[in-house]
Amino acid sequence: MTELSDLALSLGYPGVFLVSFIASTLIPFSNEVVVAAMPALGYGIWLTAIWATAGGYLGSLLNYFVGKKGTDFFFARWIKIKPERWQQAECIFQRWGNFALFFVWLPIIGDPLAIIAGVFKVDWRLFSFWVITGKFLRFMLLLGILY
Numbered sequence: 001m002t003e004l005s006d007l008a009l010s011l012g013y014p015g016v017f018l019v020s021f022i023a024s025t026l027i028p029f030s031n032e033v034v035v036a037a038m039p040a041l042g043y044g045i046w047l048t049a050i051w052a053t054a055g056g057y058l059g060s061l062l063n064y065f066v067g068k069k070g071t072d073f074f075f076a077r078w079i080k081i082k083p084e085r086w087q088q089a090e091c092i093f094q095r096w097g098n099f100a101l102f103f104v105w106l107p108i109i110g111d112p113l114a115i116i117a118g119v120f121k122v123d124w125r126l127f128s129f130w131v132i133t134g135k136f137l138r139f140m141l142l143l144g145i146l147y
Helices: 003-011 013-023 032-040 045-069 071-077 083-103 110-119 124-146
Strands: none
Touching: 003 013, 003 032, 013 032, 013 045, 032 045, 032 124, 045 110, 045 124, 083 110, 083 124, 110 124
């Protein structure tokens, strides 16, 4: 495991929140190992899923606000999304509408989906509903399969 994963596990639920937040931004990081390890360390499945969902949602919400308020600023200076990833996400969003936000947890395409939702000015309540639902079900499925 990485040092961040070790740190997160030593912090318990706030650590799961932290790695889930980071994993839901454009920073390449995976939170599955930490989330999966929590119940084995004595932490509750439900609370692990709730803390992971909260961190993941806030990370996705950051992406949403980058799309809504700062696309030019962030993309011009710091964030580089490959044009094919951007186009994939945009096509998925245009085809599926707000329901596509249920899949913000997917690797590669999920982060751009959250940004595109911001660019398209999706109502934050709809964004929140679909993202929280998708992330929570993902974590519950992962933990349910493992435990």
